[in-house]
Amino acid sequence: MRQARFARWSVLSRATTLVTVGLLWALLLPRSANAVEPVRAGQESSLIRAVFVDGRLWLLSDAGELSAIEPSGSEREPQHLPEPALDLCVSHGQPQVVTGEEATAWTIRTRAANGTWATTGDVPRHDDRLIAMRCADSGMTTLLSHTRLIEMDGQGRTRSVDLQGTLPPGIVSATYDDEGALYVAINGGEWGGGLQRIDRLTGTVTPIERKGADICSGPLNGACDPVNGITAEPWNPRCLAVAVGLVHMMAHGRIVQVCGNDIRELYAKPYVSAFGAEFFRNAPSKETTPFFGLIASGGSLWAAGTDGLYRIDASGKATMRPLPAFKTIGGGSRSASTIR
Template sequence: MRAGLVLVFVLVAAAGGGLVLLRFGREESELPPPVPAIVEGIFAEQRLWLRLDNGDLVSLRPDAARPEPEALPGKALGICRAGALPMVLSQGAGQGAWLLQTRASGKWSPGRSLAAEKDSLIAFGCGERSVYIVTSRRLLTVEGDTVRETALGRELEAPIVSTTLFADAASLWIGFNNGEWGGGLIRIRRSDGKLESLERNASGTLCGGPLNAGCDPVNAIAASPRDPACVVAAIGLVHMMSHGRIVELCGNGIRRLYYKAEDHQPPYPDKNADEPGNTVAFFGATRVGGNLWAVGSDGLYRFPGSGPVAFRSLPRFEERGGYRVSFAIPDVVLVLTNVNGKASLGGAVPLLVVR
């Protein structure tokens, strides 16, 4: 039996300003099989590790044609780099249990079992000496053989798309990506679990910034290149229009560090009056040496400790077993993901992984 015909409709602008409907037909058998969306990635043991939205974990060497699947006892819930080694949090064998494993010399450790206690997992990440698991009600801090549990000041709701976690000397910073519903940023004091939502609406309008939980998905958090006591957050959303900026947070102060106009659309009444309607969306940021690298919808940005921002266009992405990646830049790896499509109308966006 022949495969069914798939019809694709595309609206394009005609020369006179109207819209023309184009229809393309393709046999279903000709379409490539879909691959699970990438949620996050790290680079360790000379390869790229990718956690997928179906719970699989794959790894890709820079010279390999396709990624290799990694066998885990359960679905991968989070991945981070502990020193030079990959660490993964997965669903444990027992009901209501998580398993924390490290990989070294080509093998995964037996792992440590942690009680989930029917909590929702909010965020997972590695600091310099500790591993952090943030649930809807608790902060679990793992240091060697010790697990310390701290109750949060209030209960958290799981993100619609993803979270990002950054640890400094005293706090955990967690960015939420809820797609077209925003996301925002919270700070958790590690000593007692006190939790703060960090926002600032300078204009007072519906989606005024520089940081608005109802409108701004936070896709990455990193140390500021200009002040070690501060952090920066990458904000980005493509949902029919493009919207984003880089903000800097110092203590309770929040300021816009950078934005870039995508076109010359006038400002919208519900957004910042000093920003155009379309701005570059930022989907990743990381500190490399004394520089902050950020990836936007149009290219790669380098923010030095002082001086102007340097920009370069995105490199060519190579197809590797259904995934689009680039190892062309020495300090970082770029990978395209369509995971944001579950909560916005944007297409594939670039993620940034530090080597």
């Protein structure tokens, strides 16, 4: 049985010292991660990935449909690819997709400056299911399936390692990589998700978490905490910051700092939803602000919460600005702001 799950996507891009921020509200239906859904009316509201690059906002739906929007535009421009797109990232300042869910191989395609899509390489399938794609500044593209971690360099050469362990169910909301590992943020809705580390050499899957003594307690509890964003801390690149957020009747979330085995809450803020106000009317609310996107810029963390855009410094102090009004374009809502 399908159950509705809510997620908010943050689209963040740097242009010199400015960062354009777009927030998309998407209703996501749980599925086998990145399996292509049938095209249906209102498909554009079911977005699985969004990036801002080359002066445009690029959107990918769960039917594999890719489109772009100009910052001041009022229409979505469909992109015509030979097969449905399964995931989207940014490579050398251009959008890159992986296509071919039902084919014998996945194909990596990168948009050229003249607007055409060039084939970077093909990755044979092993009866596995694609979960996510990650693009690195080095030109390396990483594909993650439910059984393998596949790396492709700039010359189209591939290396594959079998996963040693199982990823929890849910959608991959974000990825982050370093030389030794791929970090995977899982949003399983009300079933949690958490943060996972995959060793690039061995394929070992390791949950990164710190639970408390009580159920669902602790700064990062994979059984209860959907993770919606990952980035390196600008003041300490050896540490990661992750965004936790869930709205399921009541709301909870926080920004968590991960420095090796040291996992602690960096920022959280009390929050009261309409449901929570009724539920906790005779007691203090236990809700906290959910966060659905996270980047590092200008020496600070920028986090997208349900009630605004937060700037967080190394001490955990935060300032918040309200989100601009959303604008409906092609059936989807967009909110844009510029931050310094």
